Amino acid sequence: MSSDHWCYHSPQKMLHYSITSEYYRTKLLASPDDIHDFMKLSRAMALKRSTFIMSVNLFYRMLITRPDLKSDTLKCSVILLSCKIMENFRGISFITEAAKNYLKSVPGRKEIIHTELIISETLNFDYKYIDYYSYCESKVLSITRDKSLLICTFSFLTDCSFLPLLAFFKRRNVALACIFLALKVLKPGAFKSKKNVETDCSNQEIAAVITTGMKISIDSNDRDSTPAVQNLAIESQKRRKLFYRKLKKTYGNNEKSARKYFPYLKVEQEFLRDLESAFEGLKYSAIEIHFICNELLDLYIEML
Structure with a gap:
């Protein structure tokens, strides 16, 4: 070998x-x-x-x-x-x-x-002023600074590990890192050096990457989030604590048995409803988003 x-x-x-x-x-x-x-x-x-x-x-x-x-x-x-x-x-x-x-x-x-x-x-770095992303009603993904650090950072994925990207975004922005990583893999055309880039990402794919990012790293104190996302994060944290409490009651300290039930391995219906409320106008199929999330999680684990 x-x-x-x-x-x-x-x-x-x-x-x-x-x-x-x-x-x-x-x-x-x-x-x-x-x-x-x-x-x-x-x-x-x-x-x-x-x-x-x-x-x-x-x-x-x-x-x-x-x-x-x-x-x-x-x-x-x-x-x-x-x-x-x-x-x-x-x-x-x-x-x-x-x-x-x-x-x-x-x-x-x-x-x-x-x-x-x-x-x-x-190297087109602009680490002080980065506008991460915006999602418009017209379903256009805008990278509002065509010389952002983000685009350059992705070029490192080919010749070094995924670690620098995670380290750059830290915990509160791992969600955004996952969103962009997923979009980069799903639709490479979304990352051309243009100010406004139209992408043929489906609603399901966009919802899936947002969901995946939120589930991997949820931080209610994230200043970059909109109020709707912050509220979503707070509710999800409460739900997650309750979920773990129930797990502990059922399985005790047997982490191995409980691990397969961790909430980020599946997409809860309540979470999908909250997500739809936070991002109005985003219509998707719960089944489709479930499969996309699983694929993205597999990809994320492989790259760690």
Whole structure:
């Protein structure tokens, strides 16, 4: 069995394989000293693994697209940008302090910030202002910023694990990540670089991805949600607590027996009715949405 095939079926091995392959691809474009310094700087800053993967990706891409940038400045800038994207909370002072011990020349703060902006513009990143999605009555999916981080992040799915995407969205926005991931897989044409993109996604598919996202990660404090979605989340949380209470009463602490009854493995009729109320005008078949949700959950589990 080939190593690629083996990695595909093992998420942990796939993650390790992604880092290794990215590392060696970068090594072909950079001097051994450069890549060695970059890895030492990353370790010194105690980056989370997801942030490290993101920084290696950015470093690799910038070596190809902007070979004119100063090497030491680029190392600091991609790490700074990666920390912001992944919410790793490592500021510029932290980076310059670590750079004193691990880089030949310590870039100035202005140089690092300027290069960070160049990286953002080159890769079409706009991490501060992202309008996630809107669903209109005319059934048009609008990606309101054609240079959003979201579109670029999806390009990482081909050459690194799904982890950076999940880490970026954190818990409160995993729902949105699932929605866009599902739409990306179901209807790739929805993610062309246009301001308003018409998609032939059926009502059932759109309802399914929203339902799937909500069920995987429901947060009533999500400021990005509309009041209808927030109310839906609160009601669903109450229902979920009641559901688990009944499970515990029936099965005790036998988690294995109870697991197959977890609410996110099926689509409750009450949840579908709430969803229809929250998104007025969305008509669908409960049976169709049930099967689509199951397919999306299988896909989601495979990609974790």
